[in-house]
Amino acid sequence: MKNLCRLSGLFVFVMVLLTGCGFKDIDKRAFVVGIGIDKTEQNQEGYEVTLKVAFPSSGSEELGDQFELLSSKGSTIAEAIQLIKAKVSNELDFGHMKVIVLGEKVLSKDIGKTMDWFTRRRDIQQIALITIGKPDAKTILSIEPKGERLPSNKLFMFFDEAGTESPYVTTKFLYNLRRDLEERGIDGYLPIVQAEKDNFSITTMSVFKQGVDPLHLTKKETKLFNMLKKGYDKESIKVNAKDEFFMLAVDSLNTEYQIKQKQNQKISIEVIVDISGVIEESKVELKEGKLDKYNKLAEKVLTKDINKLLAKFQETKMDPVGFGLRYRATRSGTENEKWKAWKSLYPEAGINVRVNADITGTGIIE
Incomplete structure (x- = not known):
């Protein structure tokens, strides 16, 4: 009888611990599938961060146009993310984020500091794809291409060559970019995504290094x-x-x-x-x-x-x-x-x- 009471007490204790942990049900999560980083106005320091958020659905219908763009400005990326959290009731989940879009003007800043948040977060995949958005990252994330089954899926298919295979498309992963920024003897490069009405094209790229203006290739x-x-x-x-x-x-x-x-x-x-x-x-x-x-x-x-x-x-x-x-x-x-x-x-x-x-x-x- 005493053993049963002890087990009952242990069960209650474990349940209390589980209730207080960070686990969230899937219907209480908002999945970030893409993130855009833009430079703020000329006289301001910091970033404008845009998240492309998809919400879970129990149906099998296409979800290409079912997303929400959430934006906020902050002196750091972390601060902007915290401000975005105040705009959405669901917990932001970055585990499924596939694409990082950097605004063209971000390259003029210290890109090593810009990427610091991404390389430190344990929930950001190091195989996330990175690209430059032209004219800016927010515009690229807001595009709704026809025939897209999932938010940002078309952009992802361009880079991982699961769909089209084009000699104009350059692929760069987060772990590759981190190496290029830290290793001596190689400079970084990123593809450029150009906005075109309700679609985008990827035909050029940019080469860059710390403290030097980027070199745009034809x-x-x-x-x-x-x-x-x-x-x-x-x-x-x-x-x-x-x-x-x-x-x-x-x-x-x-x-x-x-x-x-x-x-x-x-x-x-x-x-x-x-x-x-x-x-x-x-x-x-x-x-x-x-x-x-x-x-x-x-x-x-x-x-x-x-x-x-x-x-x-x-x-x-x-x-x-x-x-x-x-x-x-x-x-x-x-x-x-x-x-x-x-x-x-x-x-x-x-x-x-x-x-x-x-x-x-x-x-x-x-």
């Missing part, structure tokens, strides 16, 4: 960077010469690079690109017997474009490819010595690009 440069960085092989390359014009559909692509140091201590960046594919479109008649000529044309065009892009990075002292990391990994000495040497050598480094093209056919036309 569509062509973004496509070329993805090819070099990711080995993207689902794209078409335009080859335009005097008497020849064709589109090369890439089947396979491989990029390798080395940092070589000469006797005079100057370095050269050697980039080798192996590419193969078939011709998928042409404005002139093409012949199978001229594949060697077409290969040389493709190699010439790609070599010129890659040299131009890498020279642009070098002139602006940007290194999104990570040549500095390769230099540090392949040289002896202390890390401070290697980093100091790389900063002095990179602006004067020679860039040598070699492209090996292998066009396997001119299409199925006989």
Whole structure:
């Protein structure tokens, strides 16, 4: 009898503890699926934070347009979040947040401090996707694309390549960005989402580093960077010469690079690109017997474009490819010595690009 009383007392004690814990039923939660960070007005310090919130539903209907945007301003992101909590009765749940959108003007601030809140919170997934919103993050989150089944799902499908696969779309995860901001020898980059009425497009990207204005790449440069960085092989390359014009559909692509140091201590960046594919479109008649000529044309065009892009990075002292990391990994000495040497050598480094093209056919036309 005494044991039964003790068990009863223990049960009551445990129930009291559970009642006082932080657990909330699902119908008392508001799930944050996207967050936008914008810079406040010019004369103010702080951020405007926008949350895209989805509420749980027991039905199976599409929920693409069933969301709420909650915004507030604060001197810090944490303060703005606390002010937003005062506007919603449900508990904010960040465990399902997939997309972080940074306003274009945020890049002009110390982006390391901006990302501090995200990397410290235990309920923020490190595999959350990050992008730049143009003209601002709030505008991007407010867009309601047609055919979207879940809030922000269309934007997420762009970046994780679960849906479309485009050479213009650059993917960046939170843990990648944190490494780029802290590691010496590589600079950060983020895709840019451009608002277009009731939709958005992702065709460009931006490269940035602490204390330097961001470098915005064109569509062509973004496509070329993805090819070099990711080995993207689902794209078409335009080859335009005097008497020849064709589109090369890439089947396979491989990029390798080395940092070589000469006797005079100057370095050269050697980039080798192996590419193969078939011709998928042409404005002139093409012949199978001229594949060697077409290969040389493709190699010439790609070599010129890659040299131009890498020279642009070098002139602006940007290194999104990570040549500095390769230099540090392949040289002896202390890390401070290697980093100091790389900063002095990179602006004067020679860039040598070699492209090996292998066009396997001119299409199925006989």
